[in-house]
Amino acid sequence: MDVPPNSAILSIWFTAGDPISAAAGAQAFADAYLRNRSLSAAQTLAAQMKALSTKLHELDGELGKAAENVATLPHGSAARVVAEHQQSVLGRQVYSLTLKYDALKTIAVTPGAVISQSRPPSAPSAPSVPLYLGSGLFLGLLAGAGAAFGRDRLDTRVRAAADVERLTTLPLLADIPLRADPGAFRELAAGVAASLGEGYHRLLVVELGTVTGGPVAERLGAALSHLAPIAVVTDPADRPDAAVLLLGLRRTTSTEVAQAVRRLARQGTTVLGAVTVPPTLPMSTRSMKQTA
Template sequence: MREQVVVDVPPNSAILSIWFTAGDRVSASAGAQAFAEAYLQNRTLSAARSLAAQMKALSTQLHQVDDDLGKAAESVATLARGSAARVVAEHQQSVLGKQVYSLSLKYDALKTIAIIPGSVISQARPPSSPSAPSVPLYLGSGLFLGLLAGTGAAFARDRLDTRLRTAADVERLTTLPLLADIPLRADPGAFRSLAAGVVSSLGEGYHRLLVAELGTVGGAPVAERLGAALSHLAPVAVITDPADRPDAAILLLGLRRTTSTEVTQAVRRLVRQGTTVLGAVTVPPTLPMTSRSMKQNA
């Protein structure tokens, strides 16, 4: 119930404003009214108990002084007139009489005190509209939290997801240089440029170049077209099986399917076999078959 009640005191006043929260407007109004009346009843009971305690204490004190006054009167009656002892006893009797009179006045004053705990200035009325939920507040908070969650998710994805989504991710997430980005339907010029770069990296002499696929489907035509372009430039045999003892290799990486971890592991395996990894070539995850392959399959 404490969570449903709010009490406010306006500045420079002795007024209490009581707010009560409930599921409907009628219950909210009834709750505020009930708490106001309960507060006044509690003040009445507290004041009555305090007043009764004071009256009881005065009554006890009055009875005690009254008894002492009766004893003093009896003592005066037994003493000789004009004696010093009687003078002292009469003075004590006078003092006790004044105390009885004063205590009686206080007791009578307490009996006439009227207990006024306060009053309800205005009756609780059902609210015209709900105080919660606040649509603008919830929309603003939801938008802010959504942006915060989206930003956090994007940051986490960028840091934790190691997939190579674009060609630029190769050099950013791995240590390999990007030799070429082969589009879905590449023209011969793209393979001639790639072949020229491979030859300059291999140097003179005969070489066995491995085209290792990672995350691709149908990468054999790429190897064939690269081999054809290399045949016009240098004595280089393009192979696709690591068991054929290559001395150099390039990695054919399918975008959105290959992770930087897979690339690192592949490079480590090739280096242990004595193969120099020249770099990486990115391709779409699924490559179309060439016209020559289609004729052979027909």
Template sequence: MGLPPHSRDLAEYGSVLRRRRLLFVICLMAGVAGGGVLFVRTPPQYTSVAQVQVLPTGAQEQINQVTPRQREPLNLDTESQIAQSMVVASIAGQNLKNTDPAGLRDRVTVDVPPNSAILSISFTAPDPLSAAAGAQAFADAYLRNRSRAATDTINAGLKVLAAKLRQVNADLGKTVTTGPVQLRGSAARTMAAHQQAVLARQASSLTLKYDALKTIAITPGTVISPAQPPTRPSAPSVLVYLGSGLFLGLLAGAGAAFGRDRLDTRLRTAADVERLTGLPLLAELPPRPDSSIFPELAATVATSLGDDEYHTLLLEGICAESHARPMARGLGSALTPLAPVSVVTRRGARPDAAVLLVGLRRATSTQVARAVRQLTRQGTRVLGAVTVPPRLSVPEPDPAEQAA
């Protein structure tokens, strides 16, 4: 039973990696070694965290609609962005005596635990003390900025109320100066009295709002977990670096193996002959074969010829020319009792069939394909290939076996 297509694909991929396992392993080890070297050479980074509980300031600010999933009235997503803003970074830079607020901003991250009014402010630095100082500076700078923003909002509201109150008092003073006595007619006096009453109520309402706004106690929040120097670095991570190196090594090794396999046309094993040339493999000679190889090869060749007509068989070596003549003698002796075949080693003898002796680790699929095309144009049918190892000792045919 044949394998399904996806199984054949996996088997082909596995065979490529097995053939190029040395290159694959080298790339894999290089990736892991590169990750290890990068881990050693990367300076350590320390991260400290300060937690801030955000409280309503009392001033008007952006709020959320309270739901079963969002129980905090403050919009903490907005507050987290403010905590990472350039304004807060500038205030933190003043506390740290750092003139690069943009660089400080790149080192800070703010997280919001679900359904909480907590900001977790993390700061990363090359040493533990700097990390703790940075996280605490950003926490204090955020609260300072929040308090200042609330103060500015309240002061702006007080200015608006004071302006309105002055205007109402001025209008009220005009009505008092005119007085209902100076007005003629009961209707005019009634209207003036009503206007005074309205202006008096407005002045009283504005005064109450002004006093209430002026007495607001600003509560921006508090630091509930001060930043502490971390005891171990947060980066680099040995698992991340070695895992990344392993992954990149796998990719590079697989790519190099498939690329090398696609570009390399050298025939190194018997399987490469069938895979790269498409020729049937008639025999695979061991480095030190005995005389029994000739009868076996003769039976295979006679079966491939398939009729009783007289044939001229060409035994042509591709990067194995020195073995063609001794192999031809032995194969010819073994074919004599099986079929009317003469074995030659030259194309000038006008052969009608051919067997290619392919020298492993020396011949290429391009050379084999060129030989097949040339023989086909000459009307010679190529029966298949016989692989020849790099160091082959061709035995002499056993006369006793041939006579038998």
């Protein structure tokens, strides 16, 4: 239902599976609405008339008693004057209520009328293709954004080199590509040597979420051997004084990194930073290292 602004018109519509049923439903609702208004108005009017009739009956009884009381009092006495005044007041009240009662009896109940009969619609009101397409697009974008946000916050895997400092707070020492050239290991070795300083050191290479740590450790050790007396080891029992974490992209989580850092800290080993490596390295790289 709807009421247009600045009008006393009530618009009624009805939803059904076919036009004929929709028109019949709207017409039936309008007829039932008018019958209900008529019945409600008639009940209200009857209740008001009943209340007036009860009050008139009471006043008539009081007026009759007042008349009998006046007849028993002597003329000119003060008591008769008071009784006559009371009788006059009761008479005016009876007259006023009688007028109201008669006015209510003449009221005609008009609940309203149907201005135009319902007609079957020429076109369905739903589904609205533009509305559905727009809503679906908006909800899809909203769901996609929510899923991406949840994945970014709940998935703690290191997916790219840029995730290292954001998820682990460790410095990124190098990002080893799938086919790394010797220059990448020379730059990594130079940075590690500068962090360790002068003197003999044992550098532990810790593999996390990857199976490519062996070739990387060997190539890093070869590059370091030309720069400083630094031995690269892969066993924590060799008493290293520093460590580098090898993080397999899309396999290592920030929780694993935090646990490794705490474990090494308890052993007195300083973690210099992290090196990201792809999940797998080409077999040619492994073969070259094994035959070199």
